[in-house]
Amino acid sequence: MFNYILRRLGYMAVTLIIVAILGYAIIELPPGSYVEVEIQRLRNLGGNLSQTEIDAMYHRYGLDKPVYERFFIWISGFVRGDFGEAFAYNMDVGDLIWGRLGLTLMFTVGALIFTWVVAITVGVYSATHRYTIPDYILTVLQFIGLSVPNFLLALLLMVFAQDVFKMQVGGLFSSEFEKAPWSFARVLDLLNHLWIPIIVIGASGTAWLSRVMRANLLDVLNMQYVQTARAKGLHENTVIWKHAFRNAIHPLIMVLGGSLPGLISGETIVALVLNLPTAGPLYFNALIAKDMYLAGTFLIFLAIALLIGNLLADILLAWVDPRIRYE
Amino acid sequence: MTETTTPISQPHVEEPVSNVGQLSQLTLMRMRFSRNKLAMIGLVGLVIMYFLSFFGPFLAPNEYTNQNADYIFGIPTKFTFTGSDGKFGFYFHPVISELDSVSFKFIHKVDTSVTIPVKFFAKGDPITLLGFINTDIHLIGADAPYRIYPVGTDSIGRDILARSFVGGQISMTVGLLGVAMSLILGSILGTASGYWMGIADDIIQRAIEVIQSFPTIPLWAALAAALPPISQDFTVIHRYFLITVVLSFVGWTGLARQLRAKVMAYRSADFCQAAIAAGASDARIIFVHMLPNAASHIIVTAALAIPGMILGETSLSFLGLGITPPAVSWGSLLRDAQQVSVIVRAPWLLLPGGLVVMAVLFFSLVGDGIRDAVDPYSI
Numbered sequence: 001m002f003n004y005i006l007r008r009l010g011y012m013a014v015t016l017i018i019v020a021i022l023g024y025a026i027i028e029l030p031p032g033s034y035v036e037v038e039i040q041r042l043r044n045l046g047g048n049l050s051q052t053e054i055d056a057m058y059h060r061y062g063l064d065k066p067v068y069e070r071f072f073i074w075i076s077g078f079v080r081g082d083f084g085e086a087f088a089y090n091m092d093v094g095d096l097i098w099g100r101l102g103l104t105l106m107f108t109v110g111a112l113i114f115t116w117v118v119a120i121t122v123g124v125y126s127a128t129h130r131y132t133i134p135d136y137i138l139t140v141l142q143f144i145g146l147s148v149p150n151f152l153l154a155l156l157l158m159v160f161a162q163d164v165f166k167m168q169v170g171g172l173f174s175s176e177f178e179k180a181p182w183s184f185a186r187v188l189d190l191l192n193h194l195w196i197p198i199i200v201i202g203a204s205g206t207a208w209l210s211r212v213m214r215a216n217l218l219d220v221l222n223m224q225y226v227q228t229a230r231a232k233g234l235h236e237n238t239v240i241w242k243h244a245f246r247n248a249i250h251p252l253i254m255v256l257g258g259s260l261p262g263l264i265s266g267e268t269i270v271a272l273v274l275n276l277p278t279a280g281p282l283y284f285n286a287l288i289a290k291d292m293y294l295a296g297t298f299l300i301f302l303a304i305a306l307l308i309g310n311l312l313a314d315i316l317l318a319w320v321d322p323r324i325r326y327e
Numbered sequence: 328m329t330e331t332t333t334p335i336s337q338p339h340v341e342e343p344v345s346n347v348g349q350l351s352q353l354t355l356m357r358m359r360f361s362r363n364k365l366a367m368i369g370l371v372g373l374v375i376m377y378f379l380s381f382f383g384p385f386l387a388p389n390e391y392t393n394q395n396a397d398y399i400f401g402i403p404t405k406f407t408f409t410g411s412d413g414k415f416g417f418y419f420h421p422v423i424s425e426l427d428s429v430s431f432k433f434i435h436k437v438d439t440s441v442t443i444p445v446k447f448f449a450k451g452d453p454i455t456l457l458g459f460i461n462t463d464i465h466l467i468g469a470d471a472p473y474r475i476y477p478v479g480t481d482s483i484g485r486d487i488l489a490r491s492f493v494g495g496q497i498s499m500t501v502g503l504l505g506v507a508m509s510l511i512l513g514s515i516l517g518t519a520s521g522y523w524m525g526i527a528d529d530i531i532q533r534a535i536e537v538i539q540s541f542p543t544i545p546l547w548a549a550l551a552a553a554l555p556p557i558s559q560d561f562t563v564i565h566r567y568f569l570i571t572v573v574l575s576f577v578g579w580t581g582l583a584r585q586l587r588a589k590v591m592a593y594r595s596a597d598f599c600q601a602a603i604a605a606g607a608s609d610a611r612i613i614f615v616h617m618l619p620n621a622a623s624h625i626i627v628t629a630a631l632a633i634p635g636m637i638l639g640e641t642s643l644s645f646l647g648l649g650i651t652p653p654a655v656s657w658g659s660l661l662r663d664a665q666q667v668s669v670i671v672r673a674p675w676l677l678l679p680g681g682l683v684v685m686a687v688l689f690f691s692l693v694g695d696g697i698r699d700a701v702d703p704y705s706i
Contacts, residue, residue, distance in 0.1 A: 029550070147634070
């Protein structure tokens with residue numbers, strides 16, 4: 001097991017290097033650079049820039065060097081924790097992103113927990129109540145949950161919350177708590193703002209995972225050891241939760257790593273709609289402004305988060321299912 | 328067999344087809360698919376939605392770019408079946424719009440005292456159908472100065488119904504094209520990876536791992552941000568095509584993975600070993616022995632990938648990174664409905680969202696149906 005983790009970490013390092021190169025290549029891909037966007041903006045304001053001023057701007061942002069040189073400067077800084085400069089903000093990328101990445105991870109993990117709790121409950125319920133009316137209703141809901149783009153769900157919930165509950169939606173705090181010091185009321189206000197994003201981010205994952213859970217449990221319920229457990233006269237709850245459920249949960253843990261990209265993807269776009277101060281809005285704005293160090297750093301950190309998530313999922317699987325042996 | 332041995336009806340066993348041995352696999356698959364009610368609903372729904380998209384300019388009463396400055400965020404036209412003379416027929420009530428002197432917003436009121444007949448096959452805005460039929464006939468219309476807006480208008484007075492129909496032309500085809508492209512890419516790379524193994528396999532597998540280690544929407548967004556804006560020499564068609572390329576850049580990886588596993592399994596199967604022993608070329612083994620066997624698998628994977636692509640395009644266009652004006656897709660139409668205040672004022676702006684949900688739902692149902700149908704010999 002220890003060897004396995006070590007080897008996986010080795011693979012991860014290799015993957016990360018390629019991720020970094022690819023990430024940088026993608027960021028370099030757009031025609032034009034931040035300086036050109038900025039020059040255009042200044043010209044629109046009415047100023048006419050001389051060639052020397054333009055050259056100075058290129059030099060100022062280090063964009064006069066060839067691509068590979070810039071990449072090496074950037075990547076060597078990256079390893080030391082210096083991620084370059086966010087042009088549009090005149091700030092170090094590092095100062096800008098930590099808080100936002102942290103919030104993104106918080107929302108993702110929150111959505112993950114929500115997804116699992118709801119999906120397992122719903123999946124077990126509909127498997128044990130197959131072909132009943134609640135099962136059909138849940139099936140319809142699951143199909144709809146898979147079909148609604150999450151930004152649309154965010155919009156709908158926002159309208160609903162604002163119109164029906166007269167709630168202030170969007171952002172992390174209501175305006176009166178925005179600058180207030182931490183207090184019980186502020187925490188309550190924060191929690192009040194968290195549930196919509198978490199439901200929205202987790203919705204499609206929940207719909208999908210509960211389908212998987214239902215199918216798995218149905219398979220397991222047909223096994224002979226379940227029949228044996230019933231024949232022994234065990235209580236139905238014991239049969240389901242102790243004998244069947246434990247064997248139905250493995251495929252879910254196996255797809256745990258695979259479900260993370262969807263959650264992070266969803267988080268970035270939902271954050272934009274709900275105006276959350278997480279990585280998403282900053283990332284998309286950086287892409288549009290061609291603020292490449294900022295966008296590239298985000299992309300790579302998201303990839304790192306996913307790689308770690310996958311590793312943890314695999315370790316969790318080995319821990320839960322003693323039959324699995326990694327060599 | 329006598330009549331007394333009629334089989335007792337068995338609810339869960341589908342009626343056996345007596346001539347199974349004589350039917351081709353394709354026929355069996357079709358039969359099985361058409362027995363699946365949900366899948367048939369999905370298929371019919373899709374056919375209707377494609378029809379609405381491509382004949383939408385004719386079905387909607389207005390041309391989709393036509394602006395009506397006097398009817399901003401206009402409410403849906405109210406139809407009625409009784410005319411002012413009490414006779415039965417198709418009529419509608421005109422809308423009176425006036426500028427509110429306090430809020431400086433247009434207030435629209437339905438004038439129920441007046442009824443105006445709806446004309447069928449009426450002359451209206453000039454439109455082009457399917458790219459080559461020029462006409463000015465619309466399914467419904469009204470005499471000037473009245474206009475019909477069945478679901479209302481947007482912020483500059485354009486007909487939402489017409490725009491939603493036309494948006495479907497892009498949104499409902501981008502997924503198909505994207506999947507077709509990832510199918511080609513995935514088939515080639517997946518087969519090569521599984522068939523020759525060795526170093527090619529290593530490189531392709533690492534590439535897949537790297538691509539899959541990015542979250543999809545941010546990766547798509549980064550790639551789409553690299554596309555130049557629409558201009559004289561970079562037209563809507565170019566952008567549309569490149570967006571599908573962007574979508575398939577991620578899409579091929581899943582298929583390649585699965586196909587690799589299949590090809591590896593077939594390699595050691597007897598029929599491939601026999602072909603190798605008979606001296607068949609690599610091309611023959613791949614195209615005659617392996618790919619036809621994997622065909623059903625490839626089709627299922629493709630069908631199940633379409634909904635994700637449609638959602639991807641919608642999300643990208645919603646972010647302003649996918650299909651951009653003047654082209655319309657459902658995602659770019661939803662950009663108008665970003666603020667709660669706008670949605671509350673003009674909820675009909677969400678119509679394209681409803682269409683996205685329906686399209687994705689129908690594609691998923693059909694995909695599930697195909698998956699269940701590809702193995703016609705089970706039961």
